[in-house]
Amino acid sequence: MRIGMVTACYKPVVNGVTRMVSLYKERLTALGHDVTVFTLGEPDPAGDEAGVVRSPGIPLGETGYYLGFRYRQEAQARLRQMDILHCHHLMMSVELAYRYGQCPIVYTNHTRYDLYTGAYTPLPQQTADAIMRQIWPELTDLCDVVIAPSASLRDVMASFGVRRPIAVIENGVELALFRQPPRPLRREDLGLPDGPVLIFVGRLAEEKNISTLLRQFAIARESSPAASLLIIGDGPQRAHLQEEARALGLVEAVHFAGTIPYAAIPNYLAAADLFVTASVSEVHPLTVIEAMAAGLPVVAVASPGIAETVVSGVSGLLTQYAEGGLAVGMSTLMLDAEKRRQMGRSAQEASRRFDIDRTVRRTLDLYDDVRRQYHDSPRQRNRRNWQTQIEQLGQLLHPAPPRHHGERHDGG
Structure with missing residues (x-):
């Protein structure tokens, strides 16, 4: 099968979406697909x-994403040769696939756009939600089927008016890589004291709520002064977070490791005792699954994506509230090594259902179903103006009055 992965960013950008696209590409190619x-x-x-075809785009700050509304000729020609297109972003992905492709379109929604729109635009959350109620259904209507990595995200999209069928297929990871790291590290290798090691892996950005994580760690550390927090990743908030750690008196306790090559992350997880995160915007977090595969219990907020992955009291400890609750969870596991080990074993066992090969098999089955339905009853597509995306992005920053019902978008 000729499969096109359509994404607004790819390597060397480091994030969960680029990792999933890379894993899909690697595994599908190994199965003989193009x-x-x-x-x-x-x-x-x-x-x-x-097998990577790039088109020009304007960089969006330090996010790693690019703004682009047209593919170059080679990309257009290659897109027309695909048997199926699998999109991984709502913007700069779905509509480009729709515009140039001549085959079924599958779209995986990796992001809580409702939360990100409110956090990253100067709009009240209520206004951001109203815009997403227009954009989410409108763009997903261009697809044949939508994939949600968690049931909770499926429900969120349905509540925002998404009309297309939504299949739940969980994200997957390379379990063997995390169960048996190539060169496992020890505390002394990282210059850490002989105490509990907590670890966070992810982008150092506002949506990850790392400031709260630092404050909660400072409280928890009062019960375990030898504890360390290892933060792996980089991002726009790094300098600010380092200053916060300094203000909290955590200079010696919090270690910012920066960006680590993906293949080496299992080695760092091997040096840790538990994984911690304060993020409430996760859909189905790869970093949490990877930590579980490495045998680490998880302390986190019971946000929808995490609550479907971690069973509180079994594979970790979840709290309804980041403030206060995270510190209690951290302290509980820092002070009880046997409970950490027990929960770590349970976490590793629970991670089995997130094997990337299982995810790929289920996705291939969906591809086959969609292609069959597409050829049996081809969807009549109304051509849209590609400039709609520009208008939609403009609305996010400068909301305009709604269009009159009589206005149309013609052309292609």
Whole structure:
């Protein structure tokens, strides 16, 4: 099968979406499928791997994402050769696949756009929600089926008016890599004291709520002064977070490791005792699954995506409220090594259902179903103006009065 992965960013950008796209490409290729990644922006400085077609885009700050509304000729021609297109972003992905493709379109929703729109635009959450109630259904209508990595996200999308069928297929990880790290590290290798090691892996950005994590760790550490917090990742908030750690008196206790090559992350997890996060915007977090596969219990907020992954009291400790609750969870496990080990074993066992090969098999079955339905009853597509995306992005920053019902978008 000729499969096109359509994404607004790809390697060398480090985030959960690029990792999932890379895993899909790797596994599907190994199964004999012809996989091409269609994306925007500059090539990887280390050299693009085979099967990556890039088109020009304008970088969106330090996010790693690019703004682009047209694919170059080679990409357009390659898109028309695909048997199925699998999109991984709502913007700069779905509509480009719809515009140039001549095959079924599958879309995986990796992001809580309702939360991100409110956090990253100067709009009240109520206004952001109103905009998403227009954009989410409108763009997903261009697809044949939508994938939600969790049942909770499926319900959120349905509540925002998404009309297309939504299949729940969980994210997957390379379990073997995390169960048996190639070069496991020890505390002394990282210069950490002989005490409990907590670890966070992720982008250092506002949506990850790391400021709260630092404050809660400072409280929890009062019961375990030798504890350390290892933070792996980088992002726009790094300098601010380092200053916060300094203000909290955590300079010696919090270690910012920066960006670590993905293949080396299991080695760092091997040095830790538990995984911690204060994020409430996760859909189905790969970093949590990876930590569980490494045998670490998880202390986190019981936000929808995490609550479907971690069973509180079994594979970790979840709290309804980050403030106060996280510190209690951290302290409980820092002071009880046997409970940490027991929950770690349960977490590793629970991670089995998130094997990437299982995820890929279920996705392939969905591809086959969608292709069958598409060819049996081809969907009549109304051509849309590609500039709609520009208007939608403009609405996020400068809300305009709603259009009159009589206005149309013609052309292609």
